[in-house]
Amino acid sequence: MSMEVPKGRVQTLSRSEEVHLKQLWAHLFQHWGIHVNSEQVLAAQKTGPKTADASVANGTSPSSSSHAKNGDAKPSKKSGKLFSKFRKATSSSGSSESKDSRERPRATSAASRRSAEDIEQRYVPSMTHQAFNDLSAKEVSENFWDMIRTDYPDNLILRFLRARKWDTDKALGMLAHTLHWRLKEARPDAIIRGGERAAYEDNETGYIKNIELCKASLHGFDLKGRPVVLVRPKLHHASDQTEDEMKKYCLLIIEQARMFLKEPVDCATILFDLTGFSMSNMDYSPVQYLISCFEAQYPECLGHLFIHKAPWIFPPIWNIIKNWLDPVVASKIVFTKNTEDLAKYLPMKYIPKYLGGDDDYDYDSFNKPTESSDTKLKDIETRDAILKDRKDIIQSFIEATKNWIESSDETTSKKWLDAKISISKELTENYRKLDPYVRSRSTYDLNGTLKV
Template identity: 50%
Template sequence: MVSNSAEHSRVDHLTEPQELCLKQAWTYLLQLWGTSVDGEKVFKDAQGGTPAPVSPAKKKNKSLFSKLQASYSGGETAGSDEDEQVGYRPDLIRETLKDVEPEAIKDGFWNMLRMDYPDNQLLRFLRARKWNTNKAVTMFARSMHWRVKENHPDEILNGGERAAFDEDKKGIIKNLELQKTVIPGRDMDGRPIVLCRAHLHSPKDQTEAELKDYAVLVIEQARLFLKDSVDTATILFDLSGFSLSNMDYTPVKFLITCFEAHYPESLGHLIIHKAPWVFQPIWNIIKNWLDPVVASKVLFTKVNEDLLKYISADQLPKYLGGSNEIDLDHYHKPDAANDVKMEDHETAKLIMEKRQQLIAKFIEATVHWIEADSKEESQRFLEEKLGISAQISHNYLELDPYVRSRSACDTNGILKM
C-alpha cells in the first residue's frame, strides 16, 4: 500500500511507489509543455510490461461534497470516484486544458510556486488523490485552469491590497478596513495562523465576486508564510459575537472548494472558537460538505485557554487571551512608496532571466530522473533537482519585491520572507 502521510511523502522521503507516481505526473506535465521525455518505463508494470494502475478505486455514488465542488468548478469534480486509473493517457491534461495554451500553463505553474519546491507542489495533488496518478493529474489540470482562466490568484496576490483601492473595489476595501481576516503569527508547529473574525461579516458588504477575490488574496498571502519545512496553515474561526445575521453560505462553499480542489494538503488545523448555540444547526449542514480529510482537521475550542494548546501566547492577539500586540482596530491603507521596486523593470527582468535558466535546468534534470536506468542514477538526478529547487525558491525571494505589492503583513513586520 502507498502511504498517504504528508510527513513521510516529501520529495526526498518517498517510497518507490510514491516516486513512481511523481515521475508519472511529471511525464504528463512535461509532455504537455512540449518537452521530449520517454516516460514509457514509469507507466509499465515491472513484471508484465502492461499499464499498471497506481491505486485503483471502486466506483461509488458521488458524495454531497463532490456535487458541491462540481457546482463551483463548472463540471465534474476533480478526481471524482468515477475517474478510474487506467494507465497512461497521453491526452489526459490536454482534454481538461483544451482552451488554454500549454505555455500559459507552464508560466502559471512556475508563477504559483512562491517558496514551494516544484516536486512538493505536485505531491500535494498526489497525496490528495491517494497516489492515483491520473486522478491527481486531472485534479491538477482543473486547478491550473482555475488559476489561469478563471480566478487569476497570481494577479490578485501581486496587485495586493493596494489594487483594491486603485480599482475602487468597495467590498474588498470594507473587509480590509474591518480587518475581518488577518495573519497575527504562527502556531506552535510554525504554521501561519489565518484569523477570521466572523462577527464582522455581513453578506451585504460586498458582491460575491469581491468576496471571492478577497478570500483568494488572503489565501495567497498566507502561502507566502509557507516554506519547504512548514507547508500547511492553521485557520482560526473566531465565532465570538456571531449571530445568524453573519451567516453566509456562499463564501463557506467557496472556501471549501478552494482548499479541497485548488490548495490541497495546505490545511493543518481548522479551529472553530467559541461557537454559540445558534451555530450548531449551521455546522450540521457544513460538516456534510467537508471532505473527510478536511473534516478530520477541525477542532472546537470553548474558552481562550483552549487556544494556548495550539498557539503560544506571544502569537495570539490580546483579545483572545494572548500577548500579541497586533492592532486590530486600525487599518493602514497601503502606500505606493512601499512598492518602489515594482517600478524597477530592468532588475525584475534580470531576476526573471535567472529564474528561467533555473527552470530549464530543473526540467532537464527531471527528464534525466524520469528516464534513469538505475536507482542510483535516479537518486543522483533527484538530488540535483533538490539543489535546483532550493535555488528557484531563493530566486523567488529576490523577485518578490519587484512583482508583488506590499501588504499589511509586510509593512507591520509579521511576514518575514
Template identity: 75%
Template sequence: MEAPKGRVQNLSESEQLHLKQVWAHLFQHWGIPVDSGKVLAPGARGSANASFNAGSDNKEDAKPAKKSNKLFGRFRKSSSNSSSSSSSSKADPQDRARNGSFTSRRSAESIEQMYPPGMIHDALKDLKPDEVSENFWDMLRTDYPDNLILRFLRARKWDTDKALGMIAHTLHWRLKESRPDTIIRGGELEAFHNNEKGYIKNIELCKATLHGFDLKGRPVVLVRPKLHHSSDQTEDEMKKYCLLIIEQARMFLKEPVDCATILFDLTGFSMSNMDYAPVQYLISCFEAHYPECLGHLFIHKAPWIFPPIWNIIKNWLDPVVASKIVFTKSTDDLAKYLPKKYIPKYLGGDDDYDYDSYVKPDESVDAKLKDAETRDAILKKRKVIIQSFIDATKRWIESSDTETSSKLLKTKISLSQELTENYRKLDPYIRSRSTYDVNGSLKV
C-alpha cells in the same frame, strides 16, 4: 525541521514513481521530449498502484471512473502519433480505458497500448501548453516544484490519473476563471486603485488577519465572522478577498512547512453575520485548488445558535477537510495547538497585537515595481534555473537504477532551493507590498 512523509525530501520508491508519472505527462503536454517508457511501463505502473491500493481506505478510489468531463480522465495521442493511433485501434485500448482509470484497470495489454511515448493526458488537452507551463512556474512562489505536485498526489491518494485531472482543473481555474496570481500581485493597493468598495471594506475591517504561528510553525489566519455582513460587498468582491488572504498565507509558508492554520473566532457571532456563500467558496477552494494546504481549522467559542448552521456546513465537507476541524472553547483548548504568545489577549493569551488596526501601504513602497531592468535580470536567471530543473527531471524520469535516481532527486531539491531564493529576490519587483510586508511580519 524534518520534512514530513510524502514530500520530495522524504519519498518512498512508489511515491517517486507517481511523481515521475505526473512530470512525464506535463512534459509531454509542454512539448519537452522525454523517454517515459520506464515510468509508464505496465510492470512499474502495476506494482506502484498495487502497493497504494492495499493501504487505501478511500472506497471511492476503488470505483470505476465516470465518463470523463472535458478536463478529466481519458487520454489522447498527440497529432504526431496519429498513424500509430489508427493501427492500435484494432485492439480497442481506448474503449477499455474509458471504462475506468488506469488505477482500476490493470490489464498489461491495455496499459501498454494506452501510454506510448508522446501521448498527451486528456486532462490537459484543452489547455494551451505555453500558458500551462508559464502559469505553473509563476504559481510556485517559494514552493518547491515537486512539493507543489505532491500536494495533488497526496490529496488523490497517489492516483496519478486523478491528480493530473485535479492539477489541470486548478490550472484552468487560475488561468481562465479566478486569476489568483493577478490578485496577489496587485495586492491591497489594487483594491484602492480600482475603488472596489466592498473589497476595500473587507481589507480595512481586518476580517481575516495573518499573525503568528502554531506549535508546528504553520502561519495562523484569525477570522472574525462578527465583522461580516453580506450586504457590505458583492459576491465577486468577497471571493477576491478570500483569494487575497489565501495567497497571502501562502507567502508565509517556508519549507518544510506547507500548510496554514485557520482560527474562526465566533466571539460576538450572531445570525446577522451568517453568510453561506463565502463558506461554500472557501471550502471549494481548499478542496479543489489548494489541496493539503490546511493544517487545522479551529472553530472557537461557537454560540448556542451555531449547531444547526454546522449541521448544514458539515455536509459540504470532504472527509479529509472535516478531519482537520477542531472545536475549541477555552484558552487552554487553543494552547494545545498555539503558543500563548500568539493567542490574542482578548482570548486569554499573551498576544497584544492590534487586530482592529489596518494601515494602508504607502504607494512609495512599490517603487521596485517600476524597475523593469532589475526584474528582467532576475527573471533571466530564473529561466536558467528552471531549464536546469527540467533537464534534471528528464534525467530523473529516464534513470535506470535507484542510485542514479536518488542522486538526481537531490539535484532537483538543490535546484528547488535555488528557485526559492530566486523568487525571494524577484518578489518585490512583481508583487505589490502588503500590510504584512510593511509591518515586517512577512519575510519572503
C-alpha cells in the same frame, strides 16, 4: 530550529511514491512538448502500482522496446489519451539537451453531501481533456512556474498526489483543473500581485471594506510552525460586498498565507473566532467557496481549522455545513472553547490577548499601501535580470527532472533527485529576490511580519 520533513514530500519519498511523481512529471513534460524517454515509468502506470512500481524503483522495466534503446520517447497509449485532445501545433516548448548537462547534476545550487468516492469521481482522466482543451501548452507551463513562489516544484505537485491517494491519473486531472481555474476563472496570481493596492485603484468598495475591517488577519504560527489566519465572522455582513468581491478577498488571504510558508511547512492554520457572532453575520456563500477552494484548488494546504467559542445558535448552522465537507477537510476541524483548548495547538505568544493569550498584536490595524511603497515594481531592468536567472534555474530543474525520470537504477535516480532538491532551493532564493519587483507590498510587508 530545523523542522522534521513530513512523509510524502520530495525529501522523504518512498520508492513507490517516487514512481508516481515521475509519472506525473512525465505527463506534464509530454504536454509541454519537452522530450523525455518516459516509457519505463509510464509502463508502471499501465501495468499497475504493486508490481510495476517496484520494478521501476529497482531500475528494470516491465516492458522494454527499441524505443527505449534508441532514446525515442514514445508515449504509452494511456499517456497519449491524456494529452492528445489538447496538444496544439503551436505549443511546442521543447528543449535541446547537451551530453554534459545530462551527465552532471547541478551541484550548487458543494452543496450536497459528498463521500470520498464522490470526490474521487470528479477527477477521472477524461476530465483532463476538458481542463486543457482551451489552454495551450505554453500558457499551462508558464502558469505552473508562476504558481511556484517559495514552494519546491516537486512538493507542490505532491500535494495533488497525496490528495488523490497517489493515483497519478486523478492527481493529474486535479492539477489540470487547478491550472485551468487559476488561468481562466479566479486568476489568483493577479490578485496576490496586485495586493490591497489594486482594490483601491479599481475602486472595489466591498473588497476594500473587507480589507480595512481586517476580517481575516495573518499573524503568528501554531506549534508546528504553520502560519495562523485569524477570521472574525462578527465583522461580516453579506450586504457589504458582492459575491465576486468576497471571492477575491478570500483568495487574497489564501495567497497571502502561502507567502508565509517556509519549507518544510506547507499548510496553514485557520482560527474562526466566533466571539460576538450572531445570525446577522451568517453567510453560507463564503463558507461554501472556502470549502471548494481547499478541496479542489489548494489541496493539502489546511493544517487545522479551529471553530472557537461557538455560540448556542451555531449547532444548526454546523449541521448544514458539515454535510458539505470532504472527510479529509472535516478531519482538520477542531472545536475549542477557551484559552486552554487553543494552547494545545498554539503557543501563548500567538494567542490574542482578548482570547486570554499573550499576543498584543493589533488585529484591527491596516497599513494602506501607496505608490511609494511599490517603487521596485517600476524597476523593470532589475526584474528582467532576476527573471532571466529564474528561467535558467527552471531549465536546470527540467534537465535534472528529465535525467531523474530516465534513470535506470536507484543510485542514479537518487543522484538526480538530490540535484532537483538543490535546484529547488535555488529557485526559492531566486523568488525571494524577485518578489518585491512583481508583487505589490501588503500590510504584512509594511508592518514587517512577512519576511519572504
